[in-house]
Amino acid sequence: MSDQEVQQLSAKKKRSSHQQEEVQQRQQPSAKKKRIDTTMSDLPREVLPIIFRKLTDHDMLVCAQVCVTWESEVRSILPQYLLLTNLSEKLGHPHNQVQHSFITLFNTHSKKKQEMHLPKLFLEGRYFSSSSFGWLLTVTHNRNPPHQVHLLNPFSGQRIELPPSTQHQSPQDLRVIMSTNPSDAAANCLFLAIYPTRRTFGICRQGQKSWTSLDFHSPILDVIFYEGALYGVDTFGYLCHLICGLKPEAINLNEQSPDTTCTTSKYLVELNGDLLLVERLF
Amino acid sequence: MSTAATADASSSGDTTEGSVRLLTLQSEDGEVFEVKETIATQSVTIKGMVDDDCATSTIPVCNVTGRTLAMVIEWWNKHEIGAVSNEKELKEWESQFDTIDDKSDRDDVYDLLMAANYLNIPTLLDCCTSAVAEAIKGKSTDEMREFFDIKSDFDEKEEDALRKENQWAFEN
Numbered sequence: 001m002s003d004q005e006v007q008q009l010s011a012k013k014k015r016s017s018h019q020q021e022e023v024q025q026r027q028q029p030s031a032k033k034k035r036i037d038t039t040m041s042d043l044p045r046e047v048l049p050i051i052f053r054k055l056t057d058h059d060m061l062v063c064a065q066v067c068v069t070w071e072s073e074v075r076s077i078l079p080q081y082l083l084l085t086n087l088s089e090k091l092g093h094p095h096n097q098v099q100h101s102f103i104t105l106f107n108t109h110s111k112k113k114q115e116m117h118l119p120k121l122f123l124e125g126r127y128f129s130s131s132s133f134g135w136l137l138t139v140t141h142n143r144n145p146p147h148q149v150h151l152l153n154p155f156s157g158q159r160i161e162l163p164p165s166t167q168h169q170s171p172q173d174l175r176v177i178m179s180t181n182p183s184d185a186a187a188n189c190l191f192l193a194i195y196p197t198r199r200t201f202g203i204c205r206q207g208q209k210s211w212t213s214l215d216f217h218s219p220i221l222d223v224i225f226y227e228g229a230l231y232g233v234d235t236f237g238y239l240c241h242l243i244c245g246l247k248p249e250a251i252n253l254n255e256q257s258p259d260t261t262c263t264t265s266k267y268l269v270e271l272n273g274d275l276l277l278v279e280r281l282f
Numbered sequence: 283m284s285t286a287a288t289a290d291a292s293s294s295g296d297t298t299e300g301s302v303r304l305l306t307l308q309s310e311d312g313e314v315f316e317v318k319e320t321i322a323t324q325s326v327t328i329k330g331m332v333d334d335d336c337a338t339s340t341i342p343v344c345n346v347t348g349r350t351l352a353m354v355i356e357w358w359n360k361h362e363i364g365a366v367s368n369e370k371e372l373k374e375w376e377s378q379f380d381t382i383d384d385k386s387d388r389d390d391v392y393d394l395l396m397a398a399n400y401l402n403i404p405t406l407l408d409c410c411t412s413a414v415a416e417a418i419k420g421k422s423t424d425e426m427r428e429f430f431d432i433k434s435d436f437d438e439k440e441e442d443a444l445r446k447e448n449q450w451a452f453e454n
Binding site (some may be wrong): 014040041042043044046050051052054055056059062063064065066067069070213 | 343392395396397399407411412414415418419420421422423426427430432433434435436441444
């Protein structure tokens with residue numbers, strides 16, 4: 001394309017004399033200044049996640065340390081992980097002098113396996129399991145309760161101390177789910193402790209010193225936070241809305257008896273925004 | 283290529299000759315540009331105004347200077363269907379926007395980014411955000427603050443805690 005054609009394509013400019021005066025007046029103090037003084041801090045917040053999503057995990061973490069706004073934007077788009085291996089067993093060895101160890105995680109955004117260093121302090125004598133929103137649950141392996149309970153974000157390293165657990169015997173007997181992502185402090189996340197073998201529950205908010213136990217007077221097998229409310233499924237396959245007030249209550253939602261074989265393995269799962277009941281038959 | 287030349291010839295007049303309408307855009311600092319509607323509607327914001335019949339008088343483009351708006355229009359012209367014959371040539375032309383070598387480049391990219399966001403121009407927004415991401419890569423926190431002129435608003439304790447929290451995951 002010739003220069004002439006390019007010129008024809010480009011826009012025609014015209015400026016009225018009045019506007020020119022105004023511009024000149026405004027530009028007088030710094031005659032050369034042609035731009036509105038913009039910096040990264042003036043960028044609209046919605047642009048930041050677009051930029052951060054184009055970075056590696058490491059660069060994203062460095063960005064989180066630049067300023068308060070960047071930190072909260074990075075935290076809002078943290079990738080989520082599922083735990084693939086639990087290395088706490090291997091660390092129990094007395095001759096193990098390693099200061100850091102790996103856990104293997106599955107990044108649900110990139111669909112890739114990823115190894116991540118964790119300080120020995122966070123690993124030693126602890127059992128790991130997956131919790132909600134990509135957080136990991138760590139529970140100490142003491143012989144007797146109380147057991148220390150923490151939530152650990154494998155990506156940011158953020159650690160949240162939860163009230164100690166006195167109810168469970170083996171660390172596998174405790175699960176914790178959250179109502180929202182606890183990295184968003186403003187959301188006032190609700191933590192629910194589930195003791196599957198005893199079918200009992202405990203609830204607390206961040207910073208509280210103990211779990212408030214909940215008895216729904218119903219054989220609840222699995223629970224899930226879905227669209228801001230807590231739902232459970234009982235051994236008969238009834239879906240119930242769980243009320244966690246002063247008087248905990250399970251309100252049955254099924255009108256008819258559900259068409260289900262009475263198995264002990266029933267799970268509530270959120271998939272693409274829908275709430276599903278999954279049964280394991282064998 | 284020939285198609286583009288023909289389309290161009292039919293609209294080369296000063297008025298709305300043929301079927302191509304001209305839109306009048308006015309920058310923050312008062313510069314006025316006349317742009318073909320077919321080109322300006324690469325902006326989702328402007329397309330919305332045209333569809334709603336709100337683009338009949340001068341369209342004010344707030345927060346965008348004449349200098350930046352001229353760059354945006356250049357971008358539209360290059361990205362009009364048929365304006366550039368092949369993808370490779372377009373990518374080569376775009377490469378002037380997707381790297382930030384110094385603070386003057388940085389300021390241009392900021393201005394374009396603000397304009398791309400305000401006018402909602404997906405191709406330009408993608409290019410500018412990539413440029414910023416590229417500039418972030420490999421920099422330390424302090425280098426980023428220096429390069430992007432950002433003051434830390436953490437208190438000392440918070441910053442220490444963050445450094446400890448965030449760094450171990452990638453240390454050996």
